[in-house]
Amino acid sequence: MKIDVFAHVLPPRYAARVFELLRARGDRSAEDYERMMGLDPTLRDLDARFRLMDELGTDYRQVLVMAHTSVEHEAPDVALELARTGNEELAGLVAAHPDRFAGWVAQPALQAGERGLAAIEEAIGEGALGVQVFTAMQGRCLDHPDYEPFFALMARLDRPIWIHPNRTVQWSDFPLTEPQSRFGMYVRAGWPTDTTVTMCRLVFAGYLERWPELKIIVHHSGGTVPMLAGRLKTLQRGPETDKVAARLTHEPLEYLKRFYADTANFGNPIGLRAALDFFGPDHVVFATDFGFSTLFAPETIDDVETVIGDEDLKRTIYERNARRLLRLEAAALVD
Structure with missing residues (x-):
């Protein structure tokens, strides 16, 4: 079986509310989001989704993850409403199509503080496999102290965190001279x-030192970490990094290897090889970035088939790691 752990979807009620809020706020990213969310019909059209899934084989299953939508700036009550709406729709899709979907990942409302954490526990209790967050939440990095309770909760629950990047077109490549x-x-x-x-x-904030049991899935094969390992293996000396070195008991690379990278490389076997070499086969999970191009899934499968010759190792990447990480061993995945 192939278990795609990063399969994007955008359910109708959630999508309508998100775009309504973005337009009402005058968010310049609204048009960009709506364009991106319309690139591939499989993101919002179940019939189109199932047709492509059929082409990928009868053994292909998805873990549903909400398509990245910029809602972290909404007020706490609105964020909670959005999270509940999205989570209800994701859970409903899995319940209605157990032969297609292996599970779903909850949307959080971290700006709601304790209520947001309670909503996460509620979602896990209702069947969510874990929680998706973004690289920038409310414009802040995930190492911000406000998010420590979230990481502590996920460590206690022993459930994985999915991290998706979310910068928008407004983040200029050259901010001093260009507007976007x-x-x-x-x-x-x-x-x-x-x-x-x-x-x-x-890593530098000490989160993986404090909570070694954290399980974090990073998209796109861990970004550029495998290719930059040489630059990341040591800390440049200075007041800030000296404090980091004092609180870490291992070298930075050892903590970085604890993340779980996916296989979503858009037809780039070099990237997959680098991820396997850096994170190790036990920390690479199969994912295709399904929902944003009809090419991504078949290209990703081609990458796995090209790069990995050993059939047992293929099964580890396609299925075993996901079952172990997401606790799917006991779940009856419908054949």
Whole structure:
């Protein structure tokens, strides 16, 4: 079986409310989001989704993850409403199509404080496999002290965290001279960079030292971490990094290797090889970034088939790691 752990979807009630809020706020990213969310019909049209899934084989299953939508700036009550709406729809899809979907990942409302944490526990109790957050929440890195209770909760619940990059076109490539990103570079280069920075910041903040049981899935094969390992293995000396070195009992790379990277590389076997080499086969999970191009899933499967010759190792990447990480061993995945 192939278990796709990062399969995006955008349910109708959640989508309508998100775009309504973005337009009402005059958010300049609203048009960009609506364009992006319309690139691939499989994101919002179940019939189109199922047709492509059928082409990928009868053994292909998805873990549903909400398509990235910029809602972290909403007021706490609105964020809670959105999270509950989205989570209800995701749970409903899994319940209605157990032969297609292996599970769902909850949307949080971290700006709601204790109520947001309670909503996460409620979602886990209702069947969510874990929680998705973004590299920038309310414009802040995930290592901000306000988010420590979230990481403590996920460590206690022993449930994985999915991290997705979320910079928008408003994040200029050259902020001193240009008003916004050009040529889609905020996605092409910016997102892997944001993933890398977030992973490092969580390590340097000591989160993986304090909560070694944390399980974090990072998108796009861990950004650029595998390719930058040489630059990341040591800390540049200075007042700030000296404090980091004092609180870490291992070298930075050891903590970075604890993350779980996915296989979503858009037809890039070099990236998959780098992820396997850096994170190790037990920390790479199958994912295709389904929902944003009909090419991503078949290209990802081709990458796995090309890069990995050993059939047993393929099964580890396609299925075993996901079952172990997401506690799917006891779940009856419908054949």
